[in-house]
Amino acid sequence: MHLLIRRRKVVKKKVSECVLLILNYKFVNKFTFKQIVFLLSLGALLTLAYHPFDLFFIIPISLTSLLLYLDSKKGLKQKFIAGVIFGYGHFLSSLYWIMYSLLTDFSGFWWMIPFVLILIPLVIALFIGLLVIAAQYFNYHRIAYVLGFSALWVIFEFLRSFLIFPFPWNLLGYTVLSLENVSQFASVVGVYGLSFVVCALGTCVYSRNIKYILAVFMCYLAISSFGYMRLKDAKVEYIEDYTLRLVQPNLTEHHMGDPEKQSRDFLKLIKLSLKDLKENTITIWPEASFPYILHEGSTFKTLLAEIISKNGFLITGADWLEPDKESGKWNLYNSIVTLNKQGKVISVYKKILLVPFGEYIPLRKYFPDFVEKVAYGIGDFNSGKQFKTTRISENLPAILNLICYESIFTHIPYAYQGQDFGLMLNITNDAWFGNSIGPYQHYTMARMRAIEYNTPLIRVAKHGITGVIDQFGRVLAELEINNEGFLNTNVPKKTLQSSFYLLYYHISAIWIAILTFLLICAKRRFK
Template identity: 35%
Template sequence: MKLSVLTGWRRHGLAALLGLFSAGMFPPFGITPLLLLYGALYWMVAPQAGAKHGLRTVFATAWWFFLGQFTSGLYWIANALLIPPADFLWLLPLAVVAIPAGLALFPAIILTLWSRIEGRSALGFAVALMLAELARGHLLTGFPWNLAGYAFPHILALQQLASVGGAYLLSFLAILLGVLPAALDRRAMAAWVLLLALPLAWGSWRLEQTVVASTDTMIRIIQPNIPQHQKWDPALQAANFRDHVALSRRPSSKPLAAVIWGETATGYPVEIVEDARRAATAAVPPGGSLITGTIRYLTRDRPPTVTNGMVVLDQDGSLLGAFDKFHLVPFGEYVPGRRWLPLPAVAADGLDFTAGTGPRTLRVPGLPAFAPLICYEVIFPGAVIDEADRPSWLLNLTNDGWYGYSTGPFQHFHITALRAIEEGMPMVRVANTGISGMVDPLGRTLAKIGLSERGILDLDLPKALESPTFYGRYRDLPLALALFAAMAIVACRLYRRHQREEK
């Protein structure tokens, strides 16, 4: 508990340093034991309950810890502002400082409330951190990136818990595993052993017992690895397009049902640029289809209605299906409060994209029904499929070329894979610069093209599990029950402590 006696800049500096290192639990490093740094934070704040200026100390300590974690875990966002000609360089302080500082307010505020109400037990601390993750994932459009549950990238057996209660239940487990040892209590350690052993054993059993069949549907994934500063260069646009077509036309070992390009792959709005649409048909396999991300102009008004979309074309260039991204990135694809903030959106060439409707299920001849997702909208647990029209697989088109060779694309790929476990259906991910690949319904990566690599993958699409997962049926009910049980235990302890103090 010596950590608790530090004051001033020493306390804040140590908290920030611990937070900086804690981001190493996430991909690509995946150092899961760093979850124990949550226990170090508990040691720093628990003794402050009831102390003079205790609430202020708890808030500041927690804020500095998570400022460190979000700064090192999300630094890659700033790379998008450095893409030549770097027109948005002036927004760099927002990406580097303001976003981590704002996200750190969620755990800082909720841990301060925990300190005021209860402020001692490791279990109560874990509940508070879990509630902070829920708040961060849902409020102000939500940003559930690098949840604690993503700290098991190399332990697939533990990830299987997501099929029961989703990423947030996995987060609650991760936080408990990080905090309970700090309680230095026999009962807490016994609970820790059970919380680790039981999900690990069950997850291992699930991986061994569950059979994933093939649909015998061959698809081709295209990863051209075009640097972001070249992707929209008018002098290179035609060459980039021809490169996609050339990769698509390479011989395959068996007939292809579909060729898939990434987010805004074409560089042209293929629905309205006839030359591009005709050229795209050369990439369509015989009797199959081309699925590509593209900018869609829904109206020709001034300004036009523009979406970040996906279209499906056949060999004649006919439109078989279309989808528009429904969960847009604030300030990247639109500016919240446009009336009061006359700023250009970073990724939309000064325009605001219009959100589509979703989640949706697309049905295309020759393919099992699928749920289309574009880039960022895949990060939201429980919000990736139309439950009334359940698909057979998930398709995520993205362009992580904005972030260069950084930790961001590795984190994004792992987040995407966890959606496959939650929903019990395969995930196909197609990215411009990587990481592209296919994940089966148990979260096993069947094949992938690495970051900043060029290539194609011809893969047989796996079948979804025969019936929906528990999470697919009941969503966050297991998490709600777990939180309710934990809060009941904490409330009982508070009551007993109050009774003892009255005597």
């Protein structure tokens, strides 16, 4: 006990030192209090361009103001600090909701709150600071500067998404989901390509070049026209052989192993699943909703079979336990388990990309023993090894599985290339993040996957947002946050061919690299 208290004091001391470093006057010299507040506000303003606010017009205001402010600072150090402060304002205001997950067990995770509110936004903000420094190389001409800034924005988005830990959250391209026509361009260039488009549009006024500004707007209109033509005669078709029942139990409080709460949650799922149940129904439960551990010998399979309709199936998020084939050690997986009417498990998809500190502790041996993952359970989850689709019937397309935060990775559906999938299923538990903006942001990222890959998406969330999304990213039906209930729907049909983005996945990276190279070469002309 004394050792635990001593370790917590050490952690608290380190956090305090980090705060003092950030607030050290020498670190932000030549920045007045008003300037710091101004930069933080500009960064926070950019958050309003994302869902649920969807104020797209904010982007030119925020980014152009940043570039104008950078002109007033001399020296790379001052520009770097300005970029970091701007980035910190943006990422603090858009990622504050991570803290909510720690409040579920405040006594166990209180010490992590300073890390969430200070360290995580600050580390990601460093990439904005580095972006600002790198962009100065192209500051030999205003047009080159804004083009270079836009290209580097995408490059540093990718770096901050994967370099430290995998977290490609709130990429700038997601802001176009409020513009239905423009968002269709994701089927060509993906979300990273859209980030370039949005950044170029948001900074073009800074160039003060009328011809360039008109050219950018003409490109924007061309992209919007492409989306208009794509949606003009787009109709939704359904596969009517089966009915999907998407169950949203609105479980906002995790059972944390309490038998009474486990029983309560299970009974609620059963009640919602059996109400007016008809045959040929595929019932889908969200991530972490089944409150017990499942395995091949589980007696729960017989019980679950009783709530499956005639000729139907149950697809549920569950903790799946199975022995390792080589070592014999039992491994626990966050999984999607599919059962038929006979209670037989016909498919298990094991989550591959796990949430750092949420589902496992990275570099576990370097952390003290009292550091535990946020999600309930003994020990860390194991990571699945294989991206595989689920085929439950010849009358239905193969299902591409995405558990929770796997839906924010644009490359995962590409990893399924070669497997014929016609539907994406995303089950999630966003209840950790309460009524914050986090669940709304997560929802829009899942919608983007549908557009990128021309594939309908079914999303089932523990407390919202549950939705049916067509291959154009349009919402066909949804259950909002904090609503208990279910959606009955037929399976949206995929009628489009494989998207250009799926076939030529690396195209955005290639043309951004070419543009950057041309800007570097062009610099010689202006020397």
